[in-house]
Amino acid sequence: MKGTNEMTIIFDSRSENEGFARVSVAAFMTQLNPTLEEVADVKTAVSEAVTNCIIHGYENEIHNIEIHCMVRDRLFIVEVKDTGKGIEDIEAARRPLFTTKPDLERAGMGFAFMEAFMDQVIVESKPKEGTLVRMKKTIGKGRELWTTQSL
Numbered sequence: 001m002k003g004t005n006e007m008t009i010i011f012d013s014r015s016e017n018e019g020f021a022r023v024s025v026a027a028f029m030t031q032l033n034p035t036l037e038e039v040a041d042v043k044t045a046v047s048e049a050v051t052n053c054i055i056h057g058y059e060n061e062i063h064n065i066e067i068h069c070m071v072r073d074r075l076f077i078v079e080v081k082d083t084g085k086g087i088e089d090i091e092a093a094r095r096p097l098f099t100t101k102p103d104l105e106r107a108g109m110g111f112a113f114m115e116a117f118m119d120q121v122i123v124e125s126k127p128k129e130g131t132l133v134r135m136k137k138t139i140g141k142g143r144e145l146w147t148t149q150s151l
Helices: 015-032 035-056 091-095 109-118 145-148
Strands: 004-012 065-070 075-082 118-124 130-138
Touching: 004 035, 015 035, 015 065, 035 065, 035 075, 035 109, 035 130, 065 091, 091 118, 091 130, 109 118, 118 145
Parallel strands: none
Antiparallel strands: 004 065, 065 075, 075 130, 118 130
8 A cells, every 4th residue: 555545533522422433543544454453452542542632631521522544554643632721741641540530440541551552652732722642553563574474
């Protein structure tokens, strides 16, 4: 596959739309012929990013979340953006178990999960302006080596 392909979706920051976001991104990435594990990794990372928008960015108020996906050869890039309250200290927010909402289940693990399942996670945020999480994953990494060695 040569070149690029892109899509953008915008949806309300409702918890019931988290599943829509996961499935939409997974459907878009099928053009790369990913493994089930690669699809599950991306879906989990997207779920965490969208949940962060809903809970932390907008504090359960209804506003827009934007997801932009891009395919460049085998590289899959997904950006999740909100225009919510932003992150005061990005480095602290990325530390496992750090949370501003300690009363919530699984609080403090969102960025850790994103980083575990994606090759790269970049976070840009400005207080009172919002947050952009850009995640990258090479699809099919190592598959060519396995295929040629199995012949």
